Amino acid sequence: MSDRGRLANHAWEGLLSAHARLMKQFAEADTWQDLSMREYDVLYTLSKYREPLRIGELHRHVLLSQPALSRMVDRLAERGLLERCPDPADGRGVRLSLTAAGRDKQRSIGRGHAAHVARAVTAELSRDELEQLAVIAWKLAGRAGTTTDDDQKEPQQ
Amino acid sequence: MSDRGRLANHAWEGLLSAHARLMKQFAEADTWQDLSMREYDVLYTLSKYREPLRIGELHRHVLLSQPALSRMVDRLAERGLLERCPDPADGRGVRLSLTAAGRDKQRSIGRGHAAHVARAVTAELSRDELEQLAVIAWKLAGRAGTTTDDDQKEPQQ
DNA sequence: TTGCCCTTCATGCAAACGCATAGACTTGGC
DNA sequence: GCCAAGTCTATGCGTTTGCATGAAGGGCAA
Numbered sequence: 001m002s003d004r005g006r007l008a009n010h011a012w013e014g015l016l017s018a019h020a021r022l023m024k025q026f027a028e029a030d031t032w033q034d035l036s037m038r039e040y041d042v043l044y045t046l047s048k049y050r051e052p053l054r055i056g057e058l059h060r061h062v063l064l065s066q067p068a069l070s071r072m073v074d075r076l077a078e079r080g081l082l083e084r085c086p087d088p089a090d091g092r093g094v095r096l097s098l099t100a101a102g103r104d105k106q107r108s109i110g111r112g113h114a115a116h117v118a119r120a121v122t123a124e125l126s127r128d129e130l131e132q133l134a135v136i137a138w139k140l141a142g143r144a145g146t147t148t149d150d151d152q153k154e155p156q157q
Numbered sequence: 158m159s160d161r162g163r164l165a166n167h168a169w170e171g172l173l174s175a176h177a178r179l180m181k182q183f184a185e186a187d188t189w190q191d192l193s194m195r196e197y198d199v200l201y202t203l204s205k206y207r208e209p210l211r212i213g214e215l216h217r218h219v220l221l222s223q224p225a226l227s228r229m230v231d232r233l234a235e236r237g238l239l240e241r242c243p244d245p246a247d248g249r250g251v252r253l254s255l256t257a258a259g260r261d262k263q264r265s266i267g268r269g270h271a272a273h274v275a276r277a278v279t280a281e282l283s284r285d286e287l288e289q290l291a292v293i294a295w296k297l298a299g300r301a302g303t304t305t306d307d308d309q310k311e312p313q314q
Numbered sequence: 315t316t317g318c319c320c321t322t323c324a325t326g327c328a329a330a331c332g333c334a335t336a337g338a339c340t341t342g343g344c
Numbered sequence: 345g346c347c348a349a350g351t352c353t354a355t356g357c358g359t360t361t362g363c364a365t366g367a368a369g370g371g372c373a374a
Contacts, residue, residue, distance in 0.1 A: 005275030014294030118162030137171030
């Protein structure tokens with residue numbers, strides 16, 4: 001393998017390792033109320049987009065199989081945290097949107113979690129590194145060029 | 158929240174997003190033979206460390222609950238891919254090591270996967286960015302300062 | 315309109331997961 | 345040496361996941 005390829009693998013392994021370490025750290029925190037992190041992820045994703053999201057769209061953002069996501073949406077809807085409406089423009093589709101309760105819960109969890117993220121990440125990185133990481137990670141995410149606050153209002157994560 | 162905190166959250170969300178996107182891309186690839194990515198991750202981690210690993214040690218590297226990991230080790234041992242020996246120095250512990258078959262399988266999968274990683278990551282990032290990402294990610298992983306090839310021989314991921 | 319194929323989401327079912335906890339062993343104080 | 349507390353791994357059990365597939369609607373050609 002080329003030198004560049006080796007470097008890429010090293011960087012990717014670092015990213016994986018960072019992801020695992022921080023996810024564990026966040027998971028242990030007492031901020032999730034009665035949600036799992038995956039459930040919170042769904043609520044957070046819905047909160048980022050103003051308009052109702054299709055399940056397929058949601059699926060593009062969440063690391064979960066489509067059937068698993070479909071059932072998770074079931075459970076969240078049953079708990080009154082989100083609403084599924086038939087899509088008027090496409091009879092197959094379903095439009096998902098947060099209920100008021102869902103939005104409140106996302107916000108109250110998000111506040112604590114965002115603080116934890118800020119603490120954990122700023123503890124290890126300088127401002128320059130934070131900026132570099134943001135640019136690089138969003139490039140890898142396929143949405144290069146997004147700036148700090150272009151995802152609607154405050155990062156509520 | 159402080160500006161630095163917001164930046165940290167933005168960077169973290171980018172990292173999450175990059176992780177999700179690339180994991181999906183890698184998962185779809187036809188490189189995993191009869192293993193799941195999580196099972197491969199276990200074999201890969203074992204391959205990185207020369208000496209047998211304790212389950213607890215392995216657990217620190219893998220994003221999986223301890224009971225789930227324990228059972229996954231069961232299955233991998235049953236399939237002849239790794240071996241569990243009682244730890245002579247600690248009667249509670251178990252020492253895990255790859256069998257020849259396990260090592261072979263890890264290598265044959267690893268070759269294809271590493272190539273895929275190299276392609277996907279180098280496609281998006283310049284050499285400088287690769288180097289920055291490696292430094293930053295390994296800082297976040299809590300093992301700052303590791304260089305390209307200090308994890309024994311080739312990155313076989 | 316009809317027929318065919320594609321897309322979107324849901325469901326059946328076996329496998330795998332997380333939580334709580336048990337069992338086995340180690341460690342340290344008395 | 346012995347007991348209490350702590351650590352390490354395994355097991356019971358209900359829940360969630362992924363894979364394969366089904367059901368329902370959309371899109372387009374004939």
